[in-house]
Amino acid sequence: MKVVHSPLHRRHQGGLELHRAELVPSFECPERADYIRDALAEAGHAFVEPRRYDPGVLLGVHEAGLVDFLRTAYARWQAEGRGGSMLPSGFPARGLRRDRVPEGINGAMGYYAFDAGSPIVEGTWEAAFAAAQCALTAAELVAEGERAAYALCRPPGHHAARGSYGGYCYLNHAALAVQRLRDRGIGRVALVDVDYHHGNGSQDIFWERSDVLFVSIHGTPDTEYPYFLGYADERGAGAGEGFTLNLPLPRGTGWDGYAQALDVALQAVSDFDAGALVVSLGVDTYEGDPISAFRLDAGCFPMIGARLAALGLPTVLVQEGGYAVAEIGTNVAGVLGAFK
Template sequence: MKWFFSEKHRLHDANLEVWAGHPSPSTEVAARADTIAELLRGDASFTEASPHAHGIDPITAIHDPRMVAWLATAWEETRPFSETREIIPDTIRHVSLVEGLGEQPESMNSPLGRLGYWCFDTMTPIVEGTYEAALSAVDVALSALDELDAIGKATYALCRPPGHHAGRAMIGGFCYFNNAAVVANAMIERGAKRVGVLDVDVHHGNGTQQIFYQRSDVVYASLHGDPDRFFPYFTGWLHETGVGAGAGFNKNVPLATGCGDDEYLASLDETLEYLDECGVEQLVVSLGVDTYALDPLSDLSISRRAFHQMGSAIAARGLPLVVVQEGGYDQADLAYNVQSFLRGIAQLDPKPEPEERDPSSLSKQHL
């Protein structure tokens, strides 16, 4: 299997984020992608390839062009207001802030106002190289699609930063441009009648859902921790099934605390059945391995063996597909979990199980 990767992801090198009011070291760090790349380079079943530039048109096809233009200069224009390298909003445009005020002007003259307009949380810092890194992640994803178009086999895009929380007109949840959504939209623009996005990250891909919620040509289906206890809290419910032309083309499967392999794989089978029934011709897989039992952001109990089974179950449907990297934060096992999933996709045997670590020795973030 060919996989695509750009060293430019390291330009996004934030050290700081704010969780529930607490400044803390960044969760989404460059070492995540580097450790996956290192492991895949040592596996002869995988072949690394370099991405090439696709410009911003595929990005502005799904994101507000004003947001894309803002992100290009956001760090520079907010420099005078921050004592840290990272820019994080202090005031976010809450939906009720202008409630009842009638039509509001769109102009925002304050750089901090613009930051709070486009960013919806305090965990998505912007540093000097963020824009370039985010562009490179899209190029990685689209280059993987080019390869799929050329050879018709599954490909893997080792994207960083991730993308599935980025909506049409907002960044957030460690995400800037929605790599998976760019690929799904490009599949349609290149001639597919209907495609699916299968999101297996432990967090709901609110951005991807929103971008396609009113469309019938891109079907979004997600398995994730219940929003009653998981970021982004406000989306990912069972009743969100699409509106307008998109009615019936969105599926959410919120999962309970402690959900194990058997329950998860049964839910995955149902979701794959749903995508089949929708008649999708191609698939984008938003691969988050933060469902892992030892992941600091997870309260599910998914094993490495299950990642291989997930890959195998998806591959068995026979759809051409691009796997796009999203989350996964257990630095010790992250790369093994991704490799296990990809070997399942490629219909290769799993690697031998490593020794189990003791989950009680880990501290979990509050999600």
């Protein structure tokens, strides 16, 4: 399988996040991509560089205000004599105005962010845009006839919504891949999110669309991040009603429960009659993940890959989470191996 990867992911590093009332180094670190790259090289996958795209392509799934904020945020921060990590200190919660963006960088950051765990550092925009180009390139490869292609994206993307960022995610790479496939003439595209955390950003982007089926298997938002989306009664709206399927599972879910949910998800894809599949590939469902709580061992990931591959669809796999760093490469390789 062709692996699209950019070394520019390393421009996003050194950030701090607010985790359980403490400022700690971000769990989302450059070593994640390094371990994946090494494991895939050992498995014999072919690496290609991302193609270059104009930032305007991002407007297919994101609001212009978010894109402009992310592109200019750190320079504005520096203009005020600051450095290090950017983290917001306030958000437009219930009872506060959400109809205007504050002029100052602190207020603007709180307007566009939805958590204090997604630091912006000097190289964040460069890394995030490079990751977006990886996903777009993988989609192009599949549109051009590849059976499957994998975008080694870092930072991840599935929490980034049309107009907000969070959950370590700044641009929604999987959504960009979906839109690129649609633009290349594939009529219906299924997006299956197997990350431990709900893909709230992807759901937001495709909420009112009937040409994209969004399916997510994740830890229940009753106890798991991002908390405020991902319940089973969320089914889409307007033209998109019935084209969102959430399969929340409790903490401690093992293979038996997970496999049942995966079968439901993949049956929905078959019923949708999709022309292509995009997978938000998080491997933080692994039992050793430090910020997740499913109980899948390393042997489960080849089985997940086999079920996805059995759909027989042209497939773009886009890297999302996975924070058991030493094991992440093995687990990603386990999924991708089924597509050879």
